[in-house]
Amino acid sequence: MSTATMPLAGPGTRPRYGSMSNDRKWAMRWSYFFLSLFVVFFLTPPIYMFITSLKTSAEISAATNPWWVFNPTLDNYKELLTSNTYLIFFRNSAIVSIFVVTITMIISVPAAFALARMKFWGSATLATGVFLTYLVPDTLLFIPLFKMFATFHEWTGIQLINRWWVLLVIYPTLTVPFCTWIMIGYFASIPKELDEAALMDGANYRQILFRVFIPVALPGLIAATIFAFTVSWAQFLYPLAFTTSADQLVLPVGIITTLIKGDVFNWGQIMTGALLGAAPPLIIYAFLMDYYIAGLTAGATKG
Amino acid sequence: MVDATMPQSRAATPAVKRGGFHKAMQRRSTIAFLMASPLIVLIALLVVYPAGYAMYLAMLNKSMQRFVGFGNFLFLFKRDTFWLVVWQSCVFAITAVAFKALIGFIVAHFVHNIPNAKQRKWRGMLLIPWVIPPAMSTLAWLWLFDPSYSAFNWLLSFVGIGPIPWTGDANWARFSVILVNIWVGAPFFMIMYLAALKSVPEQLYEAAAIDGASWWQRIWYVTLPMMRNIIAITTLFSLIVTFANFDIVQILTAGGPIDRTHVFATWAFRLGIQSSDIPLGASVSLFMFPILGIAAIFILRDINRRGNESA
Numbered sequence: 371m372s373t374a375t376m377p378l379a380g381p382g383t384r385p386r387y388g389s390m391s392n393d394r395k396w397a398m399r400w401s402y403f404f405l406s407l408f409v410v411f412f413l414t415p416p417i418y419m420f421i422t423s424l425k426t427s428a429e430i431s432a433a434t435n436p437w438w439v440f441n442p443t444l445d446n447y448k449e450l451l452t453s454n455t456y457l458i459f460f461r462n463s464a465i466v467s468i469f470v471v472t473i474t475m476i477i478s479v480p481a482a483f484a485l486a487r488m489k490f491w492g493s494a495t496l497a498t499g500v501f502l503t504y505l506v507p508d509t510l511l512f513i514p515l516f517k518m519f520a521t522f523h524e525w526t527g528i529q530l531i532n533r534w535w536v537l538l539v540i541y542p543t544l545t546v547p548f549c550t551w552i553m554i555g556y557f558a559s560i561p562k563e564l565d566e567a568a569l570m571d572g573a574n575y576r577q578i579l580f581r582v583f584i585p586v587a588l589p590g591l592i593a594a595t596i597f598a599f600t601v602s603w604a605q606f607l608y609p610l611a612f613t614t615s616a617d618q619l620v621l622p623v624g625i626i627t628t629l630i631k632g633d634v635f636n637w638g639q640i641m642t643g644a645l646l647g648a649a650p651p652l653i654i655y656a657f658l659m660d661y662y663i664a665g666l667t668a669g670a671t672k673g
Numbered sequence: 674m675v676d677a678t679m680p681q682s683r684a685a686t687p688a689v690k691r692g693g694f695h696k697a698m699q700r701r702s703t704i705a706f707l708m709a710s711p712l713i714v715l716i717a718l719l720v721v722y723p724a725g726y727a728m729y730l731a732m733l734n735k736s737m738q739r740f741v742g743f744g745n746f747l748f749l750f751k752r753d754t755f756w757l758v759v760w761q762s763c764v765f766a767i768t769a770v771a772f773k774a775l776i777g778f779i780v781a782h783f784v785h786n787i788p789n790a791k792q793r794k795w796r797g798m799l800l801i802p803w804v805i806p807p808a809m810s811t812l813a814w815l816w817l818f819d820p821s822y823s824a825f826n827w828l829l830s831f832v833g834i835g836p837i838p839w840t841g842d843a844n845w846a847r848f849s850v851i852l853v854n855i856w857v858g859a860p861f862f863m864i865m866y867l868a869a870l871k872s873v874p875e876q877l878y879e880a881a882a883i884d885g886a887s888w889w890q891r892i893w894y895v896t897l898p899m900m901r902n903i904i905a906i907t908t909l910f911s912l913i914v915t916f917a918n919f920d921i922v923q924i925l926t927a928g929g930p931i932d933r934t935h936v937f938a939t940w941a942f943r944l945g946i947q948s949s950d951i952p953l954g955a956s957v958s959l960f961m962f963p964i965l966g967i968a969a970i971f972i973l974r975d976i977n978r979r980g981n982e983s984a
Contacts, residue, residue, distance in 0.1 A: 401786040405795055408780050412802050412860065415813035418824060422816065436824040481712035488705035496709065498973065503720050505910075505969045507917030509938035510962065513945040513955045514723035514730060517737075543719045550712060575704055604806030606920045607938075611946050622808035626924065637816055644809040655804045659797050662804070666861065667868040 416648070422641040423447070430637050446642040455616055456643060459624030462534050463647075466620055467602040470541040474598040478546050479591070482553030483579050487565065497554060504547035512611045515540060519612070534618045537609060541602050548601075549594040552665060556590030557583055593665025596658060600651050621647040731956040745956040754932050754940075759960070761847070762936040766916040769854040773915075774908050776855065777862020784863070785870045796867065803860040811924040814853045815840075818925070843933035846926050850934050853921050858914075862907055869903040870896070905975045909968045917961055937961050 422430065424442040434440060450456045484490070485497050519530040530536045560583060568578045584591060609623045616628060625643040655662055734741045749755040784795055802810065817824050818839035826836045840846045873896060881891045897904075919938035922928065928935035928943060935943070937960060945954015 397786050398788075401783040405780070405783045405787070405799075408776075408783075409795070409798050412799055412856065415810050415817065415856070416801060416805060418817055419813045430822065436822065436827050477711045477715060480708035484705035484708035488701055488708075490702035490705040490709075493705065493709070496713065499716065500712070501973070501976075502969055503716050505913055505965060505972070506720055506724065507913065507938075507961070507965070509917040509919050509941065510727065510958050510965075511720065511723045513941060513951055513958055514727040515719070516946065517730060517951050518723060518726065540719060542715055546712060546715055575701075600804070600806075604808065606806070606808040606923075607942070610923075611942070622806060625812070626808070635819075637819075637822075640812055641816060644812045648805040648809045651804050651806065652801070655800075659793075659800075663796070663800070663864055666864055 416645070419641045419645045419648075422637055423645050425638055427636070427638055446638045447646075450639060450642055450646065455624070455628055458617055459619055459621045460646075462619065462624075463603060463621040464650075466534060466537050466541065467599050469538050470545060470602040471595055471598045473538065473542050474545040474549050475591075475595065477542065478550040478553055478594070479584070480579065481546075482550045482557055483575075483583055485550070486554045486557035487583075488575070500547050500550050500554075503543075504551060508544060508605070508607050511543070512607055515608075516611060531612055532614050532618055534613060534620070536612055537605075537620070540608055540612075541605060544605065545598040545601050549598055552594055552597075553587070553590060556587040560586050589661060589664060592658065593661045596654060596662055597665050599654065603651055727955045727959055730952050731959055733952045735950050735952060737952060741952075745952055749953070749956060754935075755957075757932060758935045758937060758940045758957070761934065762916060765847070765851060765854070765918075765922075765936055766912055769851050769858065769915050770908060770912050772851075772855045773858040773862050773911060774904070776859040777866050777907075778904075780859070780863045781866035781870055784867055796864070799863055800860045802856050803858070803864075807857050807920040808924060810857065811853055811921050814849070814856075815925055818849055840926050841930060843930055846930060846934045850922050850925050853925060854915060854918060857921070858911060862911070865903055865907045866900065869900040873899045902975055906972055909972045909975070913965050913968050916964055 418437075421437065421439055423446050424439045424444070426441060426443055426445065429439075429441060481500075485493055485500075516531070519536065523529050523531070530539075564582055564586070565578050568582050573581065604622065605620075606622045609620045613619055613623065616624070619627065621643075625640060625647060730737070731745055732740055732742055734744070780799060784792055784799070787795065816822075820838065820841055823836070823839060825839070829835075829837065838845050839849045877895050877899070878891060881895050886894065916936075917938055918936065919942065922934055922936055922939045923942065926934040928939045932940075937957060941954045941958040943954075944950050944957060948954075
């Protein structure tokens with residue numbers, strides 16, 4: 371790619387070519403130097419989480435070097451992974467995220483297929499509407515939703531507030547628009563000849579979707595799945611507003627409400643809890659980084 | 674690939690008979706509409722309706738018994754805190770987005786400068802802040818900023834800079850929430866800009882170099898025009914997300930000290946959920962609407978322009 375290309379001129383430019391590659395070399399060295407600085411800036415908080423998670427309460431409150439662990443211990447991990455409440459938060463987060471990912475895919479893949487390939491009345495408007503929906507933030511909707519749930523309770527007697535499964539109902543509003551949007555992009559990029567060929571072979575729409583589109587657009591599907599999972603796992607405002615009792619909480623809210631008691635911060639436990647809570651998205655990211663990045667850029671570069 | 678599982682007899686019958694063509698088309702649009710219907714129901718019921726409902730709620734009194742029209746808004750206009758929140762939200766969003774864009778642009782160039790084989794590893798490390806759920810990473814920042822055990826202040830004490838009240842003093846707290854927001858968001862910009870940088874044809878730079886352009890001219894006349902669209906889309910999109918940000922401010926300062934870091938989202942949460950004044954909370958959050966709308970219009974325009982370019 372960016373290797374020094376030979377200039378097309380004669381011998382007169384020779385020395386200049388040498389200087390250019392020299393420039394490149396220096397540009398590269400400087401790039402490495404500055405990138406290292408930025409990596410330090412970007413990775414300090416997670417590394418500090420890890421450092422703190424290995425400390426005892428005594429060492430945290432001692433006036434020693436905070437960036438070093440003198441007596442590493444796994445007590446924080448042991449305590450959290452055997453504590454019932456933390457495991458419940460983890461379980462709630464996992465159940466909610468897996469369900470939401472499933473619901474999201476069931477809704478957005480057929481919808482994206484319909485919007486990308488089968489024109490119907492208002493489909494273009496709907497595609498734009500999907501994108502606009504994606505821009506409506508949770509911070510605008512949580513108050514009316516809160517009141518809607520209360521009204522729903524008055525009418526039907528079914529309580530939605532403080533039930534973890536209410537999150538299954540509202541998280542899709544955050545994931546479905548984006549996933550539909552990027553799947554439209556991926557589906558639209560599939561050459562028309564493929565589905566025409568399938569139609570000629572006598573396939574119906576369901577078969578075209580499952581045998582042609584989903585296999586061909588699988589990278590996009592994986593990217594959308596990862597996105598839906600990450601968003602569900604990280605969502606903080608909705609569970610904070612809609613769930614209160616300890617057995618209904620998900621991880622981000624659970625860590626903040628149970629590990630911080632009044633003014634007492636048990637920092638070792640908080641950092642361990644936060645790190646373990648950040649682990650699932652990080653592990654997925656470690657293995658599927660390219661899909662992650664493809665999904666990120668597809669949202670803006672396609673469509 | 675497609676294996677033709679359909680029996681030959683079906684395939685042999687002409688699928689589109691004269692006159693049946695119209696029916697087939699109609700049937701096709703019906704199927705499509707049915708496939709998209711769960712999406713339509715979801716958006717109508719849980720996005721469009723609540724957004725409209727918020728406007729209705731904003732016109733009720735606190736006990737939600739009486740219709741007060743624009744009373745809540747007039748009440749807000751008279752409160753100093755409201756104007757403080759408006760100003761803080763704008764400063765927070767604009768400053769954070771500007772720095773995110775700048776850092777993203779610079780880091781993307783650095784990553785672009787190193788050999789391709791090594792880029793993947795660096796890109797991977799640099800995107801980590803964006804992958805960690807913000808609620809979790811903000812806790813780490815809160816701990817780094819802790820008044821008594823701040824690891825930052827411990828380092829600064831060696832340079833002779835006295836303990837900084839990261840979250841205790843109004844201006845430092847504003848600085849801190851913006852810093853954390855930049856930390857979370859800059860990697861996203863970096864990835865976007867890197868993708869845009871890679872799509873700039875190398876020949877343009879060669880032509881610029883032959884014409885004797887300096888590095889600054891190369892950025893100004895080649896890189897920026899080629900990336901203009903991505904820069905616009907990413908910036909506007911980030912502006913919406915940052916403007917509506919909740920997690921970082923809520924965890925780091927909860928709006929304090931004395932409301933000096935509240936943004937629309939956290940103040941709406943304070944009023945609507947914690948003080949149970951749903952109409953007032955709804956009124957506050959509705960003030961985000963015009964700004965989101967304007968940004969959305971521009972984004973749509975840019976995305977359509979992109980589509981036309983690539984077509």
